Structures are given as structure tokens and as C-alpha cells.
Amino acid sequence: MSEAAGEKRRTGDRLAELGKRRGFFFPSFESYGGVAGLYTYGPNGAALKRHLEDAWRDRFTVKEGNFEIHAPTVTPKPVLDASGHTDAFDDMLIECGECGETHRADHLVEDATELEDAESVPPEEMAGLIEDHDIRCPECGASLVDRPVESFNLMFETAIGPGDSTPGFLRPETAQSIFVEFPRLAEYARSELPFGVTQIGPGYRNEISPRRGLVRVREFGMAELELFVDPARNEPPLSSVAAVQLRLYPIDAQAADGKSYRNVTVEEALERNIIQNQWVAYYVGLARQWYDRIGIDPDRLRFRQHQAGERAHYATDCWDAEVEIDGAWIEIAGLAHRGCYDLAKHDEHADDDYTVFRPYDEPVTVERATVAPDMGQLGPTFGEQAPAVVDALEELVSTEPEAFEGESVAVTVDDTELEIPVEHTGFSRETVRETGERIMPEVIEPSFGIDRTVYTILAHNLKQDVVDGEERTYLALPSELAPTFVAVFPLMDRDGLGERARSVAADLRAAGFEVAYDDSGNIGRRYRRQDEVGTPFCVTIDYDTLEDGTVTIRDRDTTAQERVAIDALPGTLRALGNGDRTLQG
């Protein structure tokens, strides 16, 4: 780790303290005893988070030409039934009566049987399976037969409206609220693939044991992009990221020795088939660039591919962005290939159509067999069976049109074979001109955890050095993210310096800067206060200011100072903020 010797405390402990003391983040509801896994962002944290979200929006929404939406967090149950979350989030736990260990019942059953997806077994059947296979505690070997199987739902449940008519959940990911609105979003995008929809907002997980500050919480911010692509046309704008250097940790490397990273460019990753999907590679490259921009240490960042067993129920491939803090690797983003899992599920469960129309390059003519059943004949003949007969005829004509070539056609309805005169089916072969087909897009999902990213930015930028023999702590935040962009001080609060400084501060605020004003204590103390919350620039009004209208600007990281005219201050600060110039101390 790059921290100076002498600081033995863990970064996590230092951040917890800094968070409370300087208003970045702290446990919520402490006056009432607190609730595990819920945090409040103080003024500095809220500003940092807002700037981070703006930076994400700029990169993944605006610069990519994607669309941002804002959907409810309260989600009716059928949506999550369709997406598979009601099943996947319902863990079945069983506790050993001897040693007290808690185990996932579905995992034990999978280990002991041929079942591969025991999670979908109803809880009431679980006990039977445990008895049939005489499953024992892997810890102490005691029998688990007759131990109660308890289900624990990781989603926060709620009721929508009075009574219990409409059960709902707080969304476990922002993604579903995008997928479920796909028909309208596709129409908005004029059905042209690829198009991307983003959303920044909270998701909820009723974690069994929240841990480590902002790393595992029960309400957490997410920034997600769902990119809908044509499976047959895999053409991301790769050239812009082809040369981006990646540190990849693919499945085979993890299996081999646990440490051999593949240090390659995006282009090489695709050429060598380390990353299979071009869109996934493109977004891994974008993410790597963006992490540079927001101040994440590239030496403590890697992209790790999920093992088959750890992938989410919807994913076909997934790469996590992971960062190192206090010696542990923490996931801060997942770049998943979700295939068409979600759209197919909603297409199946919902009334609407979750496909888009894709025109052929050239229209084609095809011969198609159709039926147009004569209900005037079928209705009286088959009574209430008639609709089923129609369904059977439609099914048959699409699979086996030859069956209609005789005098009559046979279909099976309710285990009964029925003979129907072909003349009553309206059978015909016609030649139609088709201009395209309906396809279901595949989904590429870059999904970023906001809170963990805020935490990482703090952890990777909390630095110490020595200035004039005094040790100093400072947050080397990128200017774009710093809660305060510039602090204004009068050297002394006397002789009119305070008045002048206040007017400079007011002018800078009017010019759109986020400004702090401080006239308390000596100048060095004020610099240190701003250093600790990451303010990149400090402007000091001194006696020369009263003479010639100049002030000093001081740089947080180098402590270099330069005198500039007050009139030039806004332009100079902007140039300093976006890196177009640096201070000549």
C-alpha cells in the first residue's frame, strides 16, 4: 500500500472517522440506536456523490447518446416473478441442531443429489428431499432431517395501497424498471438498435449482515446502463477504446494460480478472446477510462470475470470491476452480458411485445400457409371446445401445413382426436412480401455501485505528506468531484480584508463555483481544513489585494501559490479545474 509509514490504522477506520467528523457519511438514525446497513451522506458526502453521479451521467448517458429515465423503486410482485427475483432472492436456510451452523438448504440438496437448480424447489418440498437423501450437517455430521427449513427473503416487502391485494417489493436492482418499460422505450428510440437506457437511483437488499461502512448496505445507489443490441450486428465504436490498458483476471487465471493477471489492451483482449463480446469489451474499456477520471488508483483496480457458479441467474458472462482497499478486493461494478433473458421473461409474462422490428436489407417473398377458421361451422359443431380447436389448427398449420392437403384434417383437443373438414378451416397458401422480422435484443449491462465507488474514491485519495515539517492529511480528489471547488480566506479578518474576501466569495458563487468561506484561526489551519475535505484550490485576500487587486491561489496537492488579478480569477480557476494549466509556485 502506498500510505506513508507511521499510519497504522486501516483506511476503513480512518474513513469512518473522517466521514463522521467532516460530514461525508455516517450511520443513520443513531439517536434512536441506529440501524445496521443504512448510512446518511453529510454535506460533503452528498456533494461528492452528486458530482460522481454527474460524472457518470456525462460519460455513460450524455457522451454515449443514451437515454436516462427515472422509475419508481416500489415494484409490484408480478414484475419480479417474471424476472426471477422472487425465487432467486428467497434463500432457504437450515440450522444444524447440534453445532448451530446455518446452511443454505438448496446448496446441500444440490451437493447430495443430481439437482442443479434446487433453489427453485418449493420450501415445503425441501424437507422431504433432505429426508430422502438423509442429508447431514457438513460441519459436524449431525442429521438435518426434521430440522425446519426457513426461508429468508433478501427483498424488502411492502403492500401497495390498503389491504393485501397488491404485494410489492422495493426493487433489488434498477434494471428491471428499465426492462419492464422496454416497449415504450423502444418506441421512443424509434426501434433502432442499439440504444441504451440509463438510470441512477437506489436499490434495496435486506442483507443478512451488512459490513464495512458503505461497502455492504441495505439501501444503495446504483448507476446502470441497459444497452439493447442487435445480436447479429455486434458493432461498438471500438476504436475509441482499443488502446486502453486493462488488467484482466479471467476465469482460467483465477483457476490457475490466483494471481496471474492479463495486462492487455481492449483490442488485444478481443483478439486473444479473453473477452468474447465486443460490447462488453467496449464498456470495460470505457469503465477503465472513467475510473481514471474520477481518481481511482489504476494499480488497485482489476476486472475479474465471474466463475460460472457465481453468475447471477440472468447473466451469460460477467466482468466485475474490483478495487483493493485494506488488502481486500471489493466489487464496485459489474459488466454483464444478460443475453435476452429479461426481455424474454417479460415478453412471456406481460401483455406487451418485447421485440423490435428489424427490416431486411431487401424485402423477401415467402409462401406461407394460414388458416381462417369458419366459426359459423366450428362453433355449432364443437361448442365450448371451439376456441381450443382454433388454437390447435393454428399450431398445426405453422408446423405441418401438409396436413391440410386432404379432405379433412385431424387435431387433438383434450385427448380427443377430432376430424375437421379442411373447407371449414379456411386453409390457404399465399405468397407474402416480408420487409423484416421481429427480433429480441440482447442486453449489455454495465452496472455501477455508487456508494462503493464513493467509498473507494475516498479510500484511494486519502493521503498524507509533510509540509514545513508538519504532517498533513489531505484528500486528493479530482476537481470535478470535490465537494467544494474553491475556498476563500481573508489573511486576517480586519482592516477591510474580511469585507473584500466576502465579496470575492460572493462573486465566485455568482460565477457558478462551489465556494467555502473561512475566517477562523490562522491561515495554515484553514488550509488544512480544506485539505482534509479535498478542496482543490484556496484563494487568499491579503494586504496586497487592497493595493493592487490581486490574490493568491494555492494548490491543494503541491501547496504551490500564485498571484493573479481578481478579474482573472474565474477564468484561471476554470483552467486549473479542468487541467488546462497548473500553478507555478
Next chain:
RNA sequence: GCGCCGAUGGUCCAGUGGUAGGACAUGAGCUUCCCAAGCUCAUAGCCCGGGUUCGACUCCCGGUCGGCGCACCA
């Protein structure tokens, strides 16, 4: 959810069966014309509930919150 450890001003800590002290921070003043200096004064605290006891911040039990390990992390 299990096990171990912890909880004292805003923050970080010390400490005692007779209700507490430091450092830093904060506020006021003096000093100081550019990097946490010095001096004076001030504000401010024993996580919650029950038990033992004449008396509990201290001992015991339970809870809450936190750290670590296990499990979990769709």
C-alpha cells in the same frame, strides 16, 4: 444468523462500585500579514433495558450498534 471482541464530550482514547480525565476539534478573546504555533476562557460525554447493590458508567443478563471470523452477497 452463529462465534470472539468492543461501545466514555463532535472525533480519538484513558479511567473508577460513591456519576469522570486527556488529546484533537469547536466557540470567544489576545497574539500572528500565507501552511494545524502559543496563551486565557468556554461549550460538551459514560449506547439502551432489566438485575445485583445503600449506591452501577463500572459487576451480571438481554438488546442495539460496530470490528473481525464463519455463513450469505441474487
